[in-house]
Amino acid sequence: MYFHPMAFLYKDWRQIRWQEVMQELRRMQAEIVKAERTGQQRRVFALQDQLVQSQAARLAAVRQVTSNDGKYTPGVDGDIWKAPQQKMQAVEKLAQKGYRPEAARRVYIPKDDNRTRPLGILTMTDRAMQALYALALDPVAETRADPHSYGFRKYRGTADAILACADIFAEKDPPQWVLEADIEECFDSISHAWLLRHIPMDQALLRGWLQAGYMEKGTFHHVRRGLPQGGIISPILANMTLDGMEAMLTTYFQHNAKISARSKIAFVRYADDFIVAGASKKMLQDEVKSLLSNFLKERGMRFSMKKTTITPVSEGFDFLGYHLKLDSALFGRGTVKITPSQKSMRRVLRSIEQAIGSRPEASNVQLIQAINPIISGWTRFYAFTDAREAFIALDRAVYELLYARVKQRAPHLWQRKQREACFAKIDKESPVLRGEHDEQLVCARQTPFAPHIQINPECNAYDPAWAAYLHKRQSD
Numbered sequence: 001m002y003f004h005p006m007a008f009l010y011k012d013w014r015q016i017r018w019q020e021v022m023q024e025l026r027r028m029q030a031e032i033v034k035a036e037r038t039g040q041q042r043r044v045f046a047l048q049d050q051l052v053q054s055q056a057a058r059l060a061a062v063r064q065v066t067s068n069d070g071k072y073t074p075g076v077d078g079d080i081w082k083a084p085q086q087k088m089q090a091v092e093k094l095a096q097k098g099y100r101p102e103a104a105r106r107v108y109i110p111k112d113d114n115r116t117r118p119l120g121i122l123t124m125t126d127r128a129m130q131a132l133y134a135l136a137l138d139p140v141a142e143t144r145a146d147p148h149s150y151g152f153r154k155y156r157g158t159a160d161a162i163l164a165c166a167d168i169f170a171e172k173d174p175p176q177w178v179l180e181a182d183i184e185e186c187f188d189s190i191s192h193a194w195l196l197r198h199i200p201m202d203q204a205l206l207r208g209w210l211q212a213g214y215m216e217k218g219t220f221h222h223v224r225r226g227l228p229q230g231g232i233i234s235p236i237l238a239n240m241t242l243d244g245m246e247a248m249l250t251t252y253f254q255h256n257a258k259i260s261a262r263s264k265i266a267f268v269r270y271a272d273d274f275i276v277a278g279a280s281k282k283m284l285q286d287e288v289k290s291l292l293s294n295f296l297k298e299r300g301m302r303f304s305m306k307k308t309t310i311t312p313v314s315e316g317f318d319f320l321g322y323h324l325k326l327d328s329a330l331f332g333r334g335t336v337k338i339t340p341s342q343k344s345m346r347r348v349l350r351s352i353e354q355a356i357g358s359r360p361e362a363s364n365v366q367l368i369q370a371i372n373p374i375i376s377g378w379t380r381f382y383a384f385t386d387a388r389e390a391f392i393a394l395d396r397a398v399y400e401l402l403y404a405r406v407k408q409r410a411p412h413l414w415q416r417k418q419r420e421a422c423f424a425k426i427d428k429e430s431p432v433l434r435g436e437h438d439e440q441l442v443c444a445r446q447t448p449f450a451p452h453i454q455i456n457p458e459c460n461a462y463d464p465a466w467a468a469y470l471h472k473r474q475s476d
Helices: 018-037 041-053 055-065 084-093 124-144 158-170 192-198 203-210 234-242 245-255 281-298 342-357 364-381 388-409 416-422 464-475
Strands: 104-110 116-121 177-182 214-216 219-221 266-270 273-278 309-312 317-319 322-330 333-340
Touching: 018 041, 018 055, 018 124, 041 055, 041 124, 055 084, 055 124, 084 124, 124 203, 124 234, 158 266, 158 273, 158 317, 158 322, 158 333, 177 281, 177 317, 192 203, 192 234, 245 266, 245 281, 273 281, 273 317, 281 309, 333 342, 333 388, 342 364, 342 388, 364 388
Parallel strands: 104 214
Antiparallel strands: 104 116, 177 273, 177 309, 214 219, 266 273, 317 322, 322 333
């Protein structure tokens, strides 16, 4: 069964019924999943081709690139699509022949450690074309994905990855060692030849994106390996490159009779960050790391020797900004404590220090307005963990920063009365900054615990069989 197009084609952006468009798109993607799952590769290609030619997919692609954060950031051609007429013209442009990718405009954005990282800004046309083909490729990627892969996938996030780790160590006789993997310059190293052999999409188009290069200070630079930085389709390509590690390890340890009895292996990945838990350090070093090194080498990548480590779980390890530690093993089962990592704590404090330092003349209210979003965002990220001690420590550190700042304004007047006017006492812990009209700084330690409903690792976001499950999960 092939796709039935929408009842009519839209000609005015303002009259589009988006619910109808998205329903049509979901139907097409579900058919691709069905064909991929049953191994009908020729049918997969035919269905993908129909999808990218459909108006529903072209509308969705243009809507995506004109409603995200970079919608007013132009590429090398200087074009942006603001008006409804421009958006409708873009939809028609995506159906025309003769498309050729342009070079990205390279910019540099700051990192937390005061360094910068390069980012490629694509033209609006290139973004929309990548978004269009991503709609056809992602259902295949989702169907092929390792179950415990959580990055760049619908309805999945870091919380799911962390709870999957906790599940590993809550089992009876849990693994005692963990391989913390770091891939050296992962996205910049992936082999173009491997991608062109294994990614199920138009090869000429994929080659064009991979080799489009970038412009920096008026000079064109060729790219011979790695993914397009800033490309909408790049996260999907990265996932498809790294998928297969979990299946490879599972197959190796389940079917090798000599080692299956002594093996206890588990795998969790989020984008290019992943951990492998195992029964012994020797097994992780001699067998797991060797298997994974060969897997990465085939794809043009390698481990960072300095940053890839093997750690006893009892000592704890950091993953995705969290710290996990196996506290005890009661009746053969582990108890895992999940807290914010020290690196994450330093990062949020640095952000708060910068917010304070960049506003030398700010009033209490202005400081509160600047700092509250930082504290709220950080605490929400960790609200499902054992973070109370970290939240108390954050409140204390922020109080000390603000105490020094407020006292600096009028040190000769700084007495108990002034201190009480500037800071509100909530409990026996650190006070919080108060504004002139009782505005108040967010108190991290008052963040309520918010349990996270972990996603079923077998869930496929594009498979209608999971629709009721996903609806219920989002409603709970």
